[in-house]
Every structure is written in structure tokens, then in C-alpha cells.
């Protein structure tokens with residue numbers, strides 16, 4: 001998004017800065033030394049598979065979890081030594097909506113406002129504004145345990161915004177949502193960022209989400225930040241196109257042996273029953289690949305040419321796929 | 328940061344200890360009110376036993392000859408019914424739900440003074456406990472118990488029970504915060520069992536011998552009960568009342584330090 005270049009001047013203090021951040025559970029390094037900076041006004045996508053350490057990172061940056069070592073500043077304050085100042089400036093929607101079913105939506109938002117020290121007038125005004133933003137309608141006066149999953153998510157977001165935070169953390173905001181609700185969340189995130197200027201740190205397992213929303217993406221695997229950049233730069237780094245050969249079980253190695261000798265193929269990787277070739281100019285490379293495979297007598301079920309995705313970036317760096325079902 | 332908003336800026340700040348205490352207490356009271364199944368049985372069961380015990384034992388105990396003439400077994404049993412009604416009453420069950428639903432995290436993300444998260448629940452507990460004492464006491468008065476210390480004594484009696492119930496809440500809260508497990512919290516009342524039975528709940532101290540007598544001597548409930556009974560039966564016996572208060576203070580110091588330590592443990596997850 002264009003906001004990035006205009007807002008992030010180098011002398012400006014970053015909205016989020018983590019240095020050598022570590023969180024250990026027993027002998028499991030859930031976050032194993034992460035350095036990152038998010039500029040004010042950015043949408044930063046934190047992309048990683050299940051168990052990569054995304055939620056642990058969010059919980060440390062939002063003062064819920066003390067880092068084992070390393071430091072982090074959010075909105076200019078240290079999360080460990082100045083937690084209350086951080087709390088006043090951040091909004092958080094955790095992975096699971098964090099609500100109290102026995103209160104009504106309005107009671108919950110009002111209680112949030114009180115705990116953030118807002119006056120009665122401020123609370124009334126914010127509840128009204130938030131109702132417009134997250135469209136809960138009349139349900140706001142019903143007990144929360146009568147809400148649908150999507151309504152709970154929206155109320156949870158509203159609760160995160162009561163005090164007009166500068167930095168918003170969203171931990172997997174669209175996991176488990178249907179495509180329509182997902183699109184609505186994306187639109188909301190863009191609105192908050194573009195119109196209200198909120199810096200957004202968003203975790204996701206979905207590469208399309210990181211691709212569509214984030215100004216910059218950090219890829220986390222096994223607690224380590226393994227790549228970082230704009231989605232475009234990350235994808236460009238692995239070549240301008242990929243050719244994917246779908247093979248039957250056990251055939252992948254044969255295909256690799258053939259195609260890795262070709263000058264047109266920069267790099268070959270195996271992901272399950274697929275052989276992924278990074279190439280510079282796909283159109284020019286696909287026929288040499290097909291011919292070489294035919295000459296070697298190796299049969300493939302299919303050969304596809306496409307542009308790289310963040311999942312290909314993830315495969316290249318970690319040797320695994322982000323999602324089991326992703327192509 | 329130059330944040331553009333669609334409304335005016337609001338000014339978030341730490342609301343401060345007393346405001347937070349009030350906020351958390353009001354929520355807890357509102358939810359207590361919405362949750363009558365949480366205290367209905369707490370009231371019905373002791374009332375039931377009060378009536379049954381009197382019906383079954385009054386004649387027997389009063390006629391046994393080991394007590395001064397004029398001994399009123401109803402007045403002897405009333406504190407037991409009150410103590411059974413209030414001991415173990417707490418919002419620890421709803422605290423576990425807050426932990427499981429992640430709502431405690433949502434609260435911890437605010438600058439709320441951490442201690443008020445427990446104090447607010449305990450405040451609601453105290454109010455509920457006092458409300459539970461009143462019907463039991465009323466039933467006792469209807470059954471003809473004469474309170475030796477008069478109106479002031481009745482107020483003291485209610486406060487005594489209230490402070491005792493409050494002092495005991497720390498245990499279920501400690502369990503809730505340490506385990507986050509509803510079953511563990513539901514079983515917290517088992518903690519009270521030895522205290523409830525190895526004491527003078529049914530028979531006066533003079534009637535007990537051997538190891539039971541020793542257990543009774545070290546059981547704080549014994550002193551609590553004799554303090555409360557003295558107010559009903561004999562008048563202002565400051566020695567008895569003082570010992571009762573000390574017993575409450577001892578139990579309260581233990582349970583509160585466990586509960587607040589458990590809260591600290593859950594809050595700074597280091």
C-alpha cells in the first residue's frame with residue numbers, strides 16, 4: 001500500500017520493534033530470536049504454519065507473556081518494563097474471540113471503556129461509532145452467548161478498538177471464516193489502516209491473505225523469522241515464474257534428476273507429489289522441460305506454468321508447504 | 328502518532344485502583360444476579376439440614392443431660408447452617424470460564440490494576456454471602472431463637488458470617504487461577520469437609536473425646552462457631568468473639584495469600 005513510503009520516514013520511531021526476542025516453554029523455543037521492525041502506518045503480515053510461534057509472538061508484543069529474553073518496544077514503550085503505556089496504545093484481537101457470554105455486547109464495550117479510563121461521554125460516543133464500524137445492529141443489547149461466530153469476531157474487534165489504539169494486533173483474524181466474512185474482515189482491516197491510520201500487525205496461515213493485505217510480510221517457521229519483505233519482492237526473489245510438475249508417488253526424484261540439468265531451470269524443489277521449478281522466463285522454459293522429461297522417459301501427470309506465490313517462497317526457504325492443501 | 332479518526336480523539340488512561348475495583352465489582356454483581364443457579368442450592372441445602380437436624384437431634388441433645396438447663400439446640404445449630412450456606416460461595420467458577428473463554432486475557436490487555444480483578448469478585452461474593460445469611464437467620468428467628476446480644480448482635484452475627492465466607496473464597500480462587508479447571512473448582516468445597524465435620528457442628532466440645540477432641544481444638548471452625556454461638560446464646564463474650572475473629576483472620580490470611588499469589592502467577596507468565 002502506498003501509505004508505507006509516505007509515512008515511514010527513517011528518523012521516525014517504529015510502531016513495533018523486536019530485538020532478539022525469545023520465548024521458551026520448557027525446552028521448546030516457541031519464538032527463537034526474532035528481530036523485526038514495523039513502521040507506523042504499515043500493515044505487517046506475519047505468515048507461518050500451525051505452531052510456528054505466531055500467537056506466542058503476539059502475546060509477547062501485547063504484554064500478555066513475558067519474553068524469556070530479548071526486548072520489544074510497541075508504540076514507543078517497552079513491553080516488559082512499561083507495559084501499561086503499551087496497553088493504552090494497542091488494541092488486540094486474539095486468535096479466539098475473547099468475550100464474556102453472559103454480558104450483552106453493549107455492556108462489554110462499556111466495561112472496556114471504563115477500564116481504559118474513558119469518561120461516560122467518551123464511552124457512549126465510542127460505542128455508537130463502533131456499532132457503525134462493525135455492524136452488529138440490535139444484537140448489541142443481547143447476551144453475547146446468543147451471537148454467531150462471525151458476530152463474536154466483529155464484537156471482539158470492536159472491543160479491541162474502544163480506546164482508539166495506534167497499533168492493532170490481529171491474530172489469525174480470518175481463520176475459520178467463510179469467504180464472504182473473510183472479505184469483510186479484509187475490507188475492515190484496510191479501512192482501519194487507510195482511514196484511521198492504525199498500524200496493523202496481522203498473523204495468518206493464508207498466503208493469499210498476507211499477499212492481499214500486507215505492505216510487508218515476515219515469514220516465521222519454527223520460531224524463526226526466515227524471510228521478510230514486500231510480497232512482490234519475496235516472490236521475485238525466487239524467480240519470475242514457476243513450473244510445477246505433478247508426479248505419481250515415488251517419481252519425484254526421477255523428475256528432479258532430469259530437470260535440474262537444464263540451463264533454464266534455476267532451482268528445483270519437491271513438495272509432496274509436486275516438483276516445483278523456479279525459472280526466469282516460464283514461457284521459454286516450459287517446452288525444454290517437457291521435452292527433457294519425454295526424452296528421459298519420465299511420465300508426469302501434469303505440467304503447469306504459473307507465477308510464484310508466497311507458498312512457493314515458504315517452500316523454498318523451509319522445504320515444506322505452508323498449508324497441506326495448498327498448490 | 329497522527330492518527331486520523333472518524334470521531335474525536337478519546338483519552339485512554341489507567342483508570343486507577345478504586346475505579347477499577349468498582350468496575351470489576353459491578354460486573355461481578357450483575358453476573359451474580361443473572362446466575363441464580365450458582366447460589367440457589369447454596370441456600371436451599373443448609374436450610375434443609377437446619378430444619379432436619381433440629382427435628383432429629385433437638386430432643387436428644389437437650390435431654391442428654393450434659394448441658395445446662397435452658398440450652399437451646401436451635402441456637403446451637405443456627406451458626407452451623409449459616410456457615411454451611413456461606414462457606415465456599417465464590418465466583419471462582421465464573422473466573423474459570425473467563426480463563427477458558429480468553430476473557431481474562433481481554434481484561435489483562437487493559438491497564439486494569441491486576442489485584443482488582445480478584446477484589447471485585449470478592450466484593451460481589453461478600454454481598455452475596457450477606458444475602459445468603461439473612462434468610463437462614465430469619466428462619467432461626469421465626470423458629471423462636473432468642474438473640475442474647477440484641478439487634479447489634481444480629482448485625483455483628485451477619486458480619487461475622489460474611490467475613491468468614493469472604494475469608495474462605497481465597498481457596499477456590501487460588502484453585503481457579505492455578506488450574507483453570509472447572510472440575511477442580513467445583514470440588515473446592517471438599518476442602519471444607521474436614522473443617523466442617525471435625526468440629527462442634529453437631530455436638531458441643533464437652534461431648535467429644537480422644538483424637539476427635541484434639542482435631543476439634545485445632546480446627547478454626549470450632550472457634551468461629553463458638554464465637555457466633557456466644558452472641559446468640561450468652562451475650563457479649565469478648566474472649567469467644569476475639570478467638571472467632573482470630574480464626575477468621577488466620578484462614579483469610581492463608582487463603583488470600585494463596586489466591587493473590589496464584590493471580591500473580593497467571594498475570595506475569597514468565
Ligand SMILES: Nc1ncnc2c1ncn2[C@@H]1O[C@H](COP(=O)(O)OP(=O)(O)OP(=O)(O)O)[C@@H](O)[C@H]1O
Pocket residue numbers: 025028029030048049050051052053054055056057095205
Ligand atoms: N502456554 C504454552 N505452554 C507450552 N507450550 C506452548 C504454549 N503456548 C504455545 N506453546 C508452543 O509454542 C509453539 C508455538 O505456538 P504458537 O501458538 O505460538 O503457534 P502459532 O503459530 O500461533 O500456531 P497456530 O497457527 O496453530 O495458532 C507450539 O509448539 C506450541 O505448542
Ligand SMILES: [Mg+2]
Pocket residue numbers: 054055056095171172
Ligand atoms: Mg496461533
